[in-house]
Amino acid sequence: MDNDLMTIREMCEAFDVTPRTLRFYEAKELISPIRDGQKRLYTRRDRGRLKLILRGKRFGFALEEMRQLLNLYDRGGANEEQLKRTIVAARERLAQMERQRDELNEAIDELRSQLENGAEMLAAFRPAAE
Amino acid sequence: MDNDLMTIREMCEAFDVTPRTLRFYEAKELISPIRDGQKRLYTRRDRGRLKLILRGKRFGFALEEMRQLLNLYDRGGANEEQLKRTIVAARERLAQMERQRDELNEAIDELRSQLENGAEMLAAFRPAAE
DNA sequence: AGAAAGCTTGACGTTAACGTAAGTCACGAC
DNA sequence: GTCGTGACTTACGTTAACGTCAAGCTTTCT
Structure with missing residues (x-):
């Protein structure tokens, strides 16, 4: 193998x-x-890291953020302090994502209501209306 | 005034x-x-357009998209055909936004479940775990 | 052996939406 | 007149995450 x-x-x-x-x-x-x-040869460790990187991307983490998180783990993931930082970072990101989703939902509702007004949609794009 | x-x-x-x-x-x-x-002097028309542009940005429209939408209106918003195109564009954007939100929600759930596992969060960032 | 494949490094290109700096101009205040 | 202020134009810089050549080295197929 x-x-x-x-x-x-x-x-x-x-x-x-x-x-x-x-x-x-x-x-x-x-x-x-x-x-x-x-030639490059990737170990299981590389695969593990890549998997995390890609997952992190889905979470919206920037590559640099992922690098830091991965490094934190490397330098002693067992370290209580490091672990906390990782968790804090994740929490912050989570909060960001939730805010982002809320804003997106508002925008969706707004746009949808415009659309539901059928042709009144035009009003949404009427420059100097009224 | x-x-x-x-x-x-x-x-x-x-x-x-x-x-x-x-x-x-x-x-x-x-x-x-x-x-x-x-010197530049902005009319009410400019303000109207700017307002729409900024709103469009909140919807996630790119500036170029907004330009096209605004132009569509200018060249006869009363035109049935143009109006339809505007609506179609808006519908597509709406669909995009909804997909985006759904993905975001999935990522949120995933990340949250990791966090809820308390210290097991580590597992999420454990490279070659098992 | 010769050519096609595949890998490598290096470096510039891309996109969006402005930021920022440099050098000019014009106008009211003093 | 000239100083300070604000506005103007031009043009290069920024950020993220790669894409896209270019050109050379190997390994592989025939």
């Missing part, structure tokens, strides 16, 4: 990303595959 | 935007204030 080492191609297919993305993440120090000559 | 003409400063305060923003919108042909010498 060379199941443990994957080429860049395999990684791309497995995670549905482009090679450029993986190299980019590496340049940003988010992952650090080993080298066989000049 | 010079209520009808406003300077760039007054506009900025009234709408909470910077001068740069107004000039930028002008460059993008979203508004077109008249000139008193070299």
Whole structure:
């Protein structure tokens, strides 16, 4: 089982990303595959990190934020203090996401009500109306 | 009542935007204030358009989209055909927004459930866990 | 062995919506 | 007249997350 080492191609297919993305993440120090000559080989650790990175993206975390979180873990995830920071960061993000969703909902309601007014929709786009 | 003409400063305060923003919108042909010498003077029409632009932004419309919508209206909002296009555009945007919100909600639920697991949150950020 | 494939690094390009800096102009105040 | 103030134009800078060449090195197929 060379199941443990994957080429860049395999990684791309497995995670549905482009090679450029993986190299980019590496340049940003988010992952650090080993080298066989000049080729990159990704370990299970890399896959784990990538998985988290992609998940983080779905949460809206920026890559830099994810890097910090991953580093926090590396330097002792067992560390109570570090863990707390991670949790705090996550909580803040959660709050952000909820605010964002609320605003989005308001905008949706507003736009929908405009639409429901049928042709009165025009009023919404009537410049100097009245 | 010079209520009808406003300077760039007054506009900025009234709408909470910077001068740069107004000039930028002008460059993008979203508004077109008249000139008193070299100074810009904004009419009620400009204010109406700006209001719509800012509202559109809250809806997530890009400036270019707003420009098109505003133009549609200008060239005969009374035109049945144009109106339909506007409505279609709005409907599509609405659908987009709803999809976006749904995804956001999923991410929120996911992140929240991680957090609710208290310290198990760590698991979410545990690279090669298990 | 020669060519096609695949990987690599490097570096510039892209998009949106302005920010920011530099140098001019014009006008009321003194 | 000239100083301060505000407005103006022009143009480059910014941010994020890659995309898109370009050009060279290997490995692989035939």
